[in-house]
Amino acid sequence: MNALSSPVLSRRDFLKHSSQVAAVSALAGVTLPHVHAAGSDLIRVALVGCGGRGTGAAGQALSTTSGPIKLVAMADVFPEKLKASLERLARQYPRQAAQIGVPAERQFIGFDGYKAAMDCLKPGDVVILATPPAFRWVMFQHAIAKGLHVFMEKPVSVDGPTTRRMIALGEKAQEQNLKVGVGLMVRHCEGRKELYQRIRDGQIGDIVTMRAYRMGSGGGTAPPKPEGISELMYQISKFHAFLWLSGGVFSDYYIHQIDECSWMKEAWPVEAMAVGGRHYRGDSLDQNFDTYSVQYTYPDGSKLHYEGRNMPGVHNEFASYAHGTKGSAVITTRAHHPGQVRIYEGQKIPRILTPRDQIDPADKNLRWAFPQPEKNPQQLEWDHLIAAIRQDRPFNEVKRGAEASLVACMGRMAAHTGQIITFDQMLHCEHEFAPGVDTLTMDGPSPLQLGPDGKYPVPRPGIETKREY
Numbered sequence: 001m002n003a004l005s006s007p008v009l010s011r012r013d014f015l016k017h018s019s020q021v022a023a024v025s026a027l028a029g030v031t032l033p034h035v036h037a038a039g040s041d042l043i044r045v046a047l048v049g050c051g052g053r054g055t056g057a058a059g060q061a062l063s064t065t066s067g068p069i070k071l072v073a074m075a076d077v078f079p080e081k082l083k084a085s086l087e088r089l090a091r092q093y094p095r096q097a098a099q100i101g102v103p104a105e106r107q108f109i110g111f112d113g114y115k116a117a118m119d120c121l122k123p124g125d126v127v128i129l130a131t132p133p134a135f136r137w138v139m140f141q142h143a144i145a146k147g148l149h150v151f152m153e154k155p156v157s158v159d160g161p162t163t164r165r166m167i168a169l170g171e172k173a174q175e176q177n178l179k180v181g182v183g184l185m186v187r188h189c190e191g192r193k194e195l196y197q198r199i200r201d202g203q204i205g206d207i208v209t210m211r212a213y214r215m216g217s218g219g220g221t222a223p224p225k226p227e228g229i230s231e232l233m234y235q236i237s238k239f240h241a242f243l244w245l246s247g248g249v250f251s252d253y254y255i256h257q258i259d260e261c262s263w264m265k266e267a268w269p270v271e272a273m274a275v276g277g278r279h280y281r282g283d284s285l286d287q288n289f290d291t292y293s294v295q296y297t298y299p300d301g302s303k304l305h306y307e308g309r310n311m312p313g314v315h316n317e318f319a320s321y322a323h324g325t326k327g328s329a330v331i332t333t334r335a336h337h338p339g340q341v342r343i344y345e346g347q348k349i350p351r352i353l354t355p356r357d358q359i360d361p362a363d364k365n366l367r368w369a370f371p372q373p374e375k376n377p378q379q380l381e382w383d384h385l386i387a388a389i390r391q392d393r394p395f396n397e398v399k400r401g402a403e404a405s406l407v408a409c410m411g412r413m414a415a416h417t418g419q420i421i422t423f424d425q426m427l428h429c430e431h432e433f434a435p436g437v438d439t440l441t442m443d444g445p446s447p448l449q450l451g452p453d454g455k456y457p458v459p460r461p462g463i464e465t466k467r468e469y
Contacts (some may be wrong), residue, residue: 016187043389046073046117048139050085053153054130057183059089060149060382061128062096066390070099073106073120075113076131077236077442082107111440116140123147126389130162132239132246133260133405137165138438139382144173149389152181155255156398158247160429163406170398177392181385182401186260186336188384189377191370195301195329195341198368199264203343205326207265208302212257212320215309220249221284232446241286242456243272243468244433245449248288248347248414251405254308258296258411259404260331261304264322268407269304274415278458279311285456287469294411306411316353323347327367333359337376342369369422416468418461431467 036118047058058071068182071089074081086107089100089423108116114135118127129139129152143150157163173180199207222241225234239245246252262268276289292308320331332341333352340352344365350361359369388395410426413419434447448456457469 011410014144020146035463042068042070043386044070044072044121045128046075046121046125047071047085047128048075048114048117049074049079049128049130049132049153049375050082051130053183054128055085055126056090056378057130057151057153057382058085059093059096060379061126061386062089062093062099063379064382064386066383066387068099069386072101073108073117074102075108075117077110077113077233079109082109086428106285112441115142118142118146121146121148124149124389126151126386129153132236133251134162134239134245134434134437137169140166140169140173143310144169144176144178146412147176147178147180149385151181151183151385152401154180154401155247155408156401156425157405157409158243158245158251159409159431159433160406160427161432161435163402163409163427166405167399167400170396170402173398174396179385179388179395180398181381181395182397183378183381184256184259184401184404185377185381186256186332186339187263187377187397187400188380189337189339189374190380191341191374192260192263192331192377193340194370195331196264198343199322199324199329200266202328203322203367204322204328205307206302207322207324210261210265210302210304210320210322210331211307212261212304213307213313213317214254215307215317216253217310217314218314219253219288219310220288221281222286223283224285230443230446231450232440232444233442235446235448238286241284241288242448243287244437245433247405247409247412248286250288250292250308251311251408254292254306254411255404255408256336257332258304258306258408261320261322262298262404262407264331265298265302265304266328267298267300268403271297271420272407272411272414273297273420274411275418276308276415276461278387285450289415289459290410294414296407297410317351319352321349324434325334337374337378338374339377340370340372341395343367366454413468416459416461417465419465429467451454 045061047054074082106120126149127143133155157166220240222238235242271292274294276292279290290311294306296304318334322329327345328347328349329343345367346365406426410421414421459468
């Protein structure tokens, strides 16, 4: 198996199972010349999805320094969210005020808002796709047809069919010389890059096991729907609670550490075995478990043990570790940034849980630590994307982002069904959570409906074994 890849469907099979991709053929075979923004040095940006992460991505785009860049359009399904995003950008980036030009006529609300926002751009400009991932393939398809470079947040897919679709679309984008970034920003972290190289150089020996933890006080809940909002819009407003929209907390929260560990291992897991359960979600109508424990197995038999928990009042931890035959490494200390990566002799790694906890430079087992402070990888991923556009260098992270999304789905499905799920089983799984997502309307029904008991369906391991709900 090649590094960081697993057997996937052929291009023919991708297209056969993803007929929607055919619409992109309006520009098929056309390689965009080395231009952006219609030959100007200015790169125009549109933001689609104005939540916290989309707003942050827009700010990081404006903070790049390789040439002129301007935010010119925004779209969301909630007007108050768009308004708050624009206000936050103005407040947090006062020095970039001249780079924010989004008048009322370029603020779009509704399910077709993404099209109107992209219509404000020219081939070679950039669109940010930061909506819930259920809509990712629909909007990416349109961006390709418009000849736009793309930054998309993770995860890029939530099930097997949408993963196959995204990989096929990624191939289309590459054929057209479009640059595409995926928000797995840890891959752009300078400290993790050096750690990766040191592991490749054998400084901890062969990795035999890894472990990762994201244990937080909660997340992904959805109290009963209030009056005055449709079921569809309510679910979108609480998208972490619903599998069709986000893949749940597992896909949206845990993907980063699963991806960074697989990067250090230089392989994707071939199977997942997991347990998990709902213990006390109160009156929440979400589809998540409170706890997840997954054993991922890599091609050489080594393991990644992933522990996720969403409960208040319990031990919290956010860290990733690799254990090798000659030593051990810290991949993430207590947050995505700063990573504070380091290498130890032996297997005893001190736990760093809060900003008050310090790395002991006198630790006799400490062999290397990346110098502090570190650059923010969320800014670095934008610096690298915009530089690739301006310099016309290859830059397409779709396949890796789709495979990371699939591996997250694999662990989630193993927990939700109680079965061992392989990479190939997940890739070929035909359960698409929202097959009509490209036809949704503001006043239409949701792909997920309340049951007769007034609750949404939840996973039932051992009872529902072929699909997650």
